[in-house]
Amino acid sequence: MKIKNAEMLKVAVKKEQYPKEGPIEIALAGRSNVGKSSLINTLVNRKKLARTSSQPGKTQTINFYSINNDEFRLVDLPGYGYARVSMKEREKWGKMIENFLTSRRTLAEVILLLDIRHSPGEHDKMMYNWIKSFGYNGIIIATKADKISKGKWMKHKSIIAKALGVQNRELIIPFSATKRLNKEKVLNLIEEIIKV
Ligand code: GTP
Ligand code: MG
Numbered sequence: 001m002k003i004k005n006a007e008m009l010k011v012a013v014k015k016e017q018y019p020k021e022g023p024i025e026i027a028l029a030g031r032s033n034v035g036k037s038s039l040i041n042t043l044v045n046r047k048k049l050a051r052t053s054s055q056p057g058k059t060q061t062i063n064f065y066s067i068n069n070d071e072f073r074l075v076d077l078p079g080y081g082y083a084r085v086s087m088k089e090r091e092k093w094g095k096m097i098e099n100f101l102t103s104r105r106t107l108a109e110v111i112l113l114l115d116i117r118h119s120p121g122e123h124d125k126m127m128y129n130w131i132k133s134f135g136y137n138g139i140i141i142a143t144k145a146d147k148i149s150k151g152k153w154m155k156h157k158s159i160i161a162k163a164l165g166v167q168n169r170e171l172i173i174p175f176s177a178t179k180r181l182n183k184e185k186v187l188n189l190i191e192e193i194i195k196v
Contacts (some may be wrong), residue, residue: 001191002068007042009066009073013096020065021106025073025192028098029127030113032056032079035143038177039067039113039193040074043187050076060093062075065194072194075100075107081123087097097186101134109136109193114140120163128164139189140164145174145181 005081010019010024028036037050039061045068051058056079063076077100078093085093101110110131114120120128132138145153166172174187175182 001187003044003187004068006046006065006067006074007141008049009050009064009070012062012064013194015103016169018062018100019073020103021104023070023072023106024108025064025075025104025106026099026108026190026193027075027110028113029077029101029110029131030079030143031115031121031123032058032082034079034115035175035177036079036113037076039141039143039175039186040076042183043074043190045120057085062096072190080127081121101130104109108196109139111139111141112136113143114160115143116145116153116160117147117158123190126166137193140166140172141186142174143173144176146176146179 010017012018019062028039030036033056037052040050041047041052049065050063059076059078061078062181065076067074077097080094084126101107112128112131114124128138141158142157148156157169157174160172161169173182173185175186
């Protein structure tokens with residue numbers, strides 16, 4: 001899959017603010033700081049299209065990116081598990097994400113991002129189960145793969161697979177935004193998704 005162009009289409013919190021449903025959308029879910037926004041930048045070859053930060057909690061809205069003149073869209077979601085906000089604030093974010101995920105008819109896949117170094121937490125498990133229960137493939141991108149040696153990827157994939165009960169380990173893809181590792185693999189997957 002070739003990325004010819006990418007642009008920010010819409011920033012939304014409420015349903016009324018979502019862009020009109022059009023082409024297929026692929027959403028990126030995962031805890032704060034896992035690398036959702038960085039993944040988008042790497043895939044589309046843009047350093048600062050999606051705003052990133054070393055501080056968790058950077059993305060606080062649902063951000064829609066239109067790719068290849070709206071051939072498909074990537075949707076950057078706010079991360080969960082961000083501790084430094086009040087309970088009420090966290091609930092609000094949860095609702096915002098849930099509303100989107102449960103109402104968006106053009107949503108073709110929700111990709112879960114996990115840090116390759118850590119075993120999945122409670123929120124990750126919930127999110128994965130939710131994704132599977134809605135009939136999505138359950139593709140997992142194991143981010144920050146540059147932080148461990150390639151020889152250890154298998155072992156970490158295995159930890160993730162066991163913790164989440166992933167049957168097909170091919171669906172767990174080590175990825176690095178900084179080193180661009182497995183970028184083509186992720187783009188090929190996206191191509192498969194939008195072909196359906
Ligand atoms: P929220 O918006 O808070 O939900 O976070 P996010 O998931 O969008 O994370 P973001 O892309 O902002 O990245 C968080 C931090 O991790 C930044 O400092 C990134 O530079 C760093 N980061 C992201 N991906 C990678 C990676 O593949 N390798 C390394 N080494 N660092 C990464
Ligand atoms: Mg972000």
